[in-house]
Amino acid sequence: xSASLSNLLxxxxxxxxxxxISHPFEVATDVLRHLLLDHHPQAPRCAEPVLPPPANAILVxxxxxxxxxxxxxxxVLLDETGHYQYTNAALATTLRLNNASLIxxxxxxxxxxxxxxxxxxxxxxxxxxxxxxxxxxxRDGEGAWRRIExxxxxxxxxxxxxxxxxxxxxxxxxARETAMLHAQRxxxxxxxxxxFVHDMNxxxxxxxxxxxxxxxxxxxxxxxxxxLLPVQQASAMVGALNRRLLAFLRCQQEEARELNLAExxxxxxxxxxxxxxxxxxxxxxxxxxxWPVRVEPTQIGQLLANLLIxxxxxxxxxxNMTLRAQNVTIMPPRRAEAGAYVCLSLTxxxxxxxxAVQARIFEPFFTTRTDGKHTGLGLTICRWxxxxxxxxxELESTLGHGSTFRCYLPRHTL
Numbered sequence: 243x244s245a246s247l248s249n250l251l252x253x254x255x256x257x258x259x260x261x262x263i264s265h266p267f268e269v270a271t272d273v274l275r276h277l278l279l280d281h282h283p284q285a286p287r288c289a290e291p292v293l294p295p296p297a298n299a300i301l302v303x304x305x306x307x308x309x310x311x312x313x314x315x316x317x318v319l320l321d322e323t324g325h326y327q328y329t330n331a332a333l334a335t336t337l338r339l340n341n342a343s344l345i346x347x348x349x350x351x352x353x354x355x356x357x358x359x360x361x362x363x364x365x366x367x368x369x370x371x372x373x374x375x376x377x378x379x380x381r382d383g384e385g386a387w388r389r390i391e392x393x394x395x396x397x398x399x400x401x402x403x404x405x406x407x408x409x410x411x412x413x414x415x416x417a418r419e420t421a422m423l424h425a426q427r428x429x430x431x432x433x434x435x436x437x438f439v440h441d442m443n444x445x446x447x448x449x450x451x452x453x454x455x456x457x458x459x460x461x462x463x464x465x466x467x468x469x470l471l472p473v474q475q476a477s478a479m480v481g482a483l484n485r486r487l488l489a490f491l492r493c494q495q496e497e498a499r500e501l502n503l504a505e506x507x508x509x510x511x512x513x514x515x516x517x518x519x520x521x522x523x524x525x526x527x528x529x530x531x532x533w534p535v536r537v538e539p540t541q542i543g544q545l546l547a548n549l550l551i552x553x554x555x556x557x558x559x560x561x562n563m564t565l566r567a568q569n570v571t572i573m574p575p576r577r578a579e580a581g582a583y584v585c586l587s588l589t590x591x592x593x594x595x596x597x598a599v600q601a602r603i604f605e606p607f608f609t610t611r612t613d614g615k616h617t618g619l620g621l622t623i624c625r626w627x628x629x630x631x632x633x634x635x636e637l638e639s640t641l642g643h644g645s646t647f648r649c650y651l652p653r654h655t656l
Contacts, residue, residue, distance in 0.1 A: 316392070318407040324348050327404060336411050338383035354379035354387060368394040368405070377412070385598055386608070439488045443481065450477045498538045498631075500654050503567040503586060504528035510543060514565070517550045521560025522590075524550075528567045535584050536654040537631050542586075545627045548620040549588045549647050556592030556645065564589045570650070582653035583633065589646040595639040603637060624649070 316336060319328035326344045334341045337352075353361055357378035364376035373395070379387040392409025453474045460467050507514075507526045518524045546565070553563050570585045595603065602608045604625045628635045628649045639645035 314410060316390070316407075316409045316411070318349070318409070319397075320349070320405040320407065322403065322405070324350065324405075333409075336382070337380060337388060340383075349380075352380045354381070364394055368396065384602075386602070436488060439484050443484055446477050446481050446484070450474065450481070453477065498536050500534045501537050501539060501542070502532060502534055503542075503584060503651075504532045506539065506542065507565055507567060510546075513543070514546060514550060517547050517554070518563055519554045519560070522554060522557060522563050523561070524563045524565065526565045529569060531569075532567055533569050533582065533584050533653040535631070535651045537651060541627045541630070545624050545649065546586075546588070548624050552620060552647075553588055553590035553592060553645070556590055556594075561591045561644075569653075572650070579634070583650040584653060585648055585650055587646055587648040589644065591644040594641040594643050595637070595645055596641060600637055600639060604635070 314332055315330075316333040317328070317330040318326065318333060321327050325346055325348055329341045329344050331341070333339070333344075350358065361376050361378050364374045367374035373393055375391065375393045377389065377391050380390050382388050389412045390409045391412045392407055395406045395408070396403050397406045398404055453470050457467060457470055457474065460470075507528065511524075511526060515524055550563065557563075566585070566587045566589070568585050570583050572580050572583055574580045599610055604621050606619060606622045608622075624647070625635050628651065632652045633650040636648045636650070637645065638648070
């Protein structure tokens, strides 16, 4: 890189370049532009250079130029001991941090411990004269992990050099890719499960037909009827369960219709219990004369499935889950949507949710899991389903004392 280009890096600060750049390297011109663009000509600048100029440095003053719109690349300059010496506005925006608070600190404290080896490997490769990109998670100002992709590059001379880090956030892109992968896997599982259900229905047809013929041939007082009747009833129940499972796997759209949630919960309990998990004890509580609601049953099933999965993961050692449906009347000023509602809620006695997480729990792609198996869309879909039906969802949780999600659905009246 030429000396004029190194001076360009410092022109917005209205200082002479303290570091003669004698080692050429490949850095995209737009990255260099973004380094400049985040400086405002009227912003206060440090009067002292970051590093003392070597004796042979040629210092050339450069006039500032008007700034252009800032880019999305995060630009960082580190000294040889790994301390922040410069950060641009894109980093402050992405990590929700104050740039001034970073100067003089080290980024290692922000990097996820599991990602430190990869970052150190990339650093070591840079020191050896090789470029090796890295990926890591950085903790932002609100405690969430942001996925970052970037690379290191030395700038300066052998006697006075700094480490240039150019990075870009990959959190949303990786979340979208993960969501697409999960969707593709779910589609494949759905196809396989649908084929299995069809085969099961064919076998059930044989069982039901043979049982019906046998019952017709036996007299009413024959003792074998007591053994055949339970087979007929069980096969009919399995057939009904298969039909509901097939409708769920195909995501069949249904017209919104009047529904009694007490009957719906009782009918679908055989589907909900496996979702809750073997270690969970699921109970269902409803009130007499529960008000009807106008909903799409398949979406309500998906809503409850997502809530049950969330509760199951909050209770790794098992526990109690309670599904409730009750009538409530909302009065102002609690909410603007005052009126009659059916409250469908799920309570667990799991680990509870931190208040900082509660504030973002319904955001798309937000997840506290770091295993890469979660898309952060489950509770977002729950909120969308409830709001599509004219209601809203609330969360009440205390760390160590479990959580309750309440879904308010408007009472349906003719």
